[in-house]
Amino acid sequence: MASQIPVVDYLVLDAEPHLVVNACVACGARFFDRRNACASCAGTEFRREPLGRSGKVRSFTIVHRAAPGVPTPYVSALVDLDGGMTVKSNIVNTDPTPEKVRLGMPVRLTTFVVDSDSRGVECVAFGFEPAN
Amino acid sequence: MSDDIWVLGTHMTKFGRYKDQDLIDLGATAAMGALADGGVHIDDVGIFGCGNLNQSNAGVGQRILKQIGQTGIPVYNVANACATGATAFRTAYLAIKAGECDMGLAVGVEQMGKQGLLGAANRAKRDEKVFEPNGRYGGVLQTEGVLGTGLMPGVFAQAGMEYAYENDGVGFEQFAKVAQKNHAHSVLNPLAHYQKEFSLEEVMGAEMISYPNTLMMCCPTTDGAAAAVLVSGERLRTLSAEQQRRAVKISASVLNSDPWTPSSQVQPDVNTLTRQAADRAYELAGVSPKDLDLVELHDCFATAELIHYDNLSLCERGGAGEWIDKRGPWRDGEIPVNVSGGLLSKGHPLGATGIANIYEVTTHLRGEAGDRQIPDAKVGLTHVIGLGSACAIHILERSGR
Ligand SMILES: [Zn+2]
Numbered sequence: 001m002a003s004q005i006p007v008v009d010y011l012v013l014d015a016e017p018h019l020v021v022n023a024c025v026a027c028g029a030r031f032f033d034r035r036n037a038c039a040s041c042a043g044t045e046f047r048r049e050p051l052g053r054s055g056k057v058r059s060f061t062i063v064h065r066a067a068p069g070v071p072t073p074y075v076s077a078l079v080d081l082d083g084g085m086t087v088k089s090n091i092v093n094t095d096p097t098p099e100k101v102r103l104g105m106p107v108r109l110t111t112f113v114v115d116s117d118s119r120g121v122e123c124v125a126f127g128f129e130p131a132n
Numbered sequence: 133m134s135d136d137i138w139v140l141g142t143h144m145t146k147f148g149r150y151k152d153q154d155l156i157d158l159g160a161t162a163a164m165g166a167l168a169d170g171g172v173h174i175d176d177v178g179i180f181g182c183g184n185l186n187q188s189n190a191g192v193g194q195r196i197l198k199q200i201g202q203t204g205i206p207v208y209n210v211a212n213a214c215a216t217g218a219t220a221f222r223t224a225y226l227a228i229k230a231g232e233c234d235m236g237l238a239v240g241v242e243q244m245g246k247q248g249l250l251g252a253a254n255r256a257k258r259d260e261k262v263f264e265p266n267g268r269y270g271g272v273l274q275t276e277g278v279l280g281t282g283l284m285p286g287v288f289a290q291a292g293m294e295y296a297y298e299n300d301g302v303g304f305e306q307f308a309k310v311a312q313k314n315h316a317h318s319v320l321n322p323l324a325h326y327q328k329e330f331s332l333e334e335v336m337g338a339e340m341i342s343y344p345n346t347l348m349m350c351c352p353t354t355d356g357a358a359a360a361v362l363v364s365g366e367r368l369r370t371l372s373a374e375q376q377r378r379a380v381k382i383s384a385s386v387l388n389s390d391p392w393t394p395s396s397q398v399q400p401d402v403n404t405l406t407r408q409a410a411d412r413a414y415e416l417a418g419v420s421p422k423d424l425d426l427v428e429l430h431d432c433f434a435t436a437e438l439i440h441y442d443n444l445s446l447c448e449r450g451g452a453g454e455w456i457d458k459r460g461p462w463r464d465g466e467i468p469v470n471v472s473g474g475l476l477s478k479g480h481p482l483g484a485t486g487i488a489n490i491y492e493v494t495t496h497l498r499g500e501a502g503d504r505q506i507p508d509a510k511v512g513l514t515h516v517i518g519l520g521s522a523c524a525i526h527i528l529e530r531s532g533r
Binding site (some may be wrong): 087 | 260263265269272273293296343392394395399
C-alpha cells in the first residue's frame with residue numbers, strides 16, 4: 001500500500017482520522033497552527049488536543065468562480081465541531097446546491113486522497129459529509 | 133473647539149478603468165484637487181499620508197510629491213489591506229493631533245490591473261513533485277478549494293451566511309436587496325464606475341460567483357484615487373470665512389485590529405472589531421446611530437453590507453434582514469447607506485476606498501452633492517474593513533455655518 005501524508009499537519013491519519021489543535025494550558029484557546037504565544041491570553045504553554053469528528057454547519061458558500069485550477073462548483077463551510085472548535089473545509093459527498101447543503105446540517109469528518117507525488121506518496125485531505 | 137481636527141479640502145477622481153494614467157497621475161490629480169478645494173497650497177502641508185496596496189513598496193507618496201511639489205515634508209507610505217486609505221487619512225490626523233504640524237494631506241490611490249479579487253494564478257508546474265510539509269500548518273499542497281475557500285468572495289459569503297444562521301429572516305433575497313439598492317443609488321453619482329439600475333430578479337439571476345453572492349453582489353475591479361486635506365482647529369480660525377464654512381469636523385477617528393475570538397482561527401471575524409470600533413466612535417463623537425444622516429460602509433460584497441447594519445447598530449440587533457426588507461438603508465429610508473453606490477457600483481480601488489467614502493460624506497455635509505444630496509445632512513459615518521483585519525471608522529459633522 002502506498003504511503004500517505006496528511007494535507008496539513010493538524011490532520012492525524014490513524015484508524016479514526018481526526019483533527020488536533022494546540023490548546024493554551026492557561027486559558028484553553030485552541031489553534032491549528034504552531035504558536036509563539038496565545039492570541040487570547042499571551043500564555044506560552046500549550047498541549048495537543050484531539051477534536052471531535054462530527055459537528056454542524058455554521059456557515060457555507062457554494063463557490064462557482066474559483067482560483068485557477070480549482071474544480072467548481074464546490075462547497076466551502078465553517079463547521080462547529082462537537083466538543084468545541086470551528087474548522088473550515090469542503091462539504092463533500094452531496095450535491096453543491098442550497099437545497100442539499102443547509103445551515104445547521106449535521107456533518108461528520110471524512111478523508112480522501114487528493115493527489116500523489118512522484119514517489120507515489122498519497123496526499124490525504126479531509127472534508128465533511130452529511131451525517132444522515 | 134480648537135483641538136478638533138477638520139477636513140478642509142477633498143477630491144476624488146471618477147472611479148473606473150484608466151489605461152492611459154498610472155497611479156501617480158491618479159494620485160496627483162486627487163491631491164491637487166483636494167488642495168485646490170481647500171484653498172491651500174502644497175507649501176502649507178506638513179505631513180503626507182499615502183495609501184496604496186499593490187505598489188506599497190515603491191515609494192508611491194514620494195513619487196506623487198515629485199509631481200506636485202517636493203517640499204521635503206515627511207511621507208508615510210501606508211498599507212493596511214482595504215483599510216489602507218482610511219489609515220493614511222488617520223496618519224495625517226495623528227500628526228496634527230500630536231502637534232507636529234497644523235495641516236496634512238492624505239491620498240489613497242490604486243491601479244488594480246487585471247487581478248480582481250480572486251488573485252492571480254501562482255501554481256508552478258514542475259516535473260518532479262515531492263510532498264513536503266510547509267508553512268505554519270504543515271501544508272503539502274495548495275489548500276484553496278480543498279479545505280474550503282479563503283478568497284474574498286467566499287470569505288464574505290460565509291460571513292453573511294453565518295449571520296443568516298444566527299438570525300431569522302435573512303437569506304439570498306435580503307442579500308440581493310442590498311445590491312439592488314446600491315446599484316439604484318449609483319445612478320445619481322457621476323463619479324461611480326457603474327451607474328446602472330437592476331431589478332431584484334436581475335441581481336438574483338446574475339452569474340453566481342460564491343453563493344449567495346452573484347456577480348452584481350460583488351464589487352468590480354476599479355482604478356481611482358481620492359484625497360483629503362486636514363487642518364487643526366487653530367489653523368482653521370486663521371483661514372477665510374468661506375473655508376471655515378465648508379470645513380467638516382472629524383468628530384471621531386478610530387482604527388483597530390481584530391481581537392481574538394474562538395471562530396477567527398479559520399475565518400476572519402469582521403463583526404467583533406467593527407462593533408468595537410463603532411461603539412468607540414459613537415462614544416468619542418457623542419453621537420448615537422439615530423443621529424446619523426448618512427453612512428458609507430464597506431460593501432465589498434452584498435453579504436458584508438447586511439451584517440454591518442447590525443455591527444454599526446444601524447438596525448436592531450439581529451434585525452438586518454428586516455431592516456433591508458423595510459428599506460431602512462435606502463436614500464429615502466431611516467438611515468441612508470451607500471448613497472454613492474457603494475463599493476458594489478462606485479467601485480473599490482483598494483487604497484482609495486477609505487478616503488473616497490470620506491469625500492462622499494464631506495460633500496453631503498457641505499450640501500454640495502448635487503442630484504444625490506441627502507437633504508440637510510449634518511452627521512455622517514464612514515467605515516472600512518481590511519481583511520486580516522483592520523477596521524477604520526470616522527464620524528464627520530458639518531460646521532456650525
Ligand atoms: Zn491562552
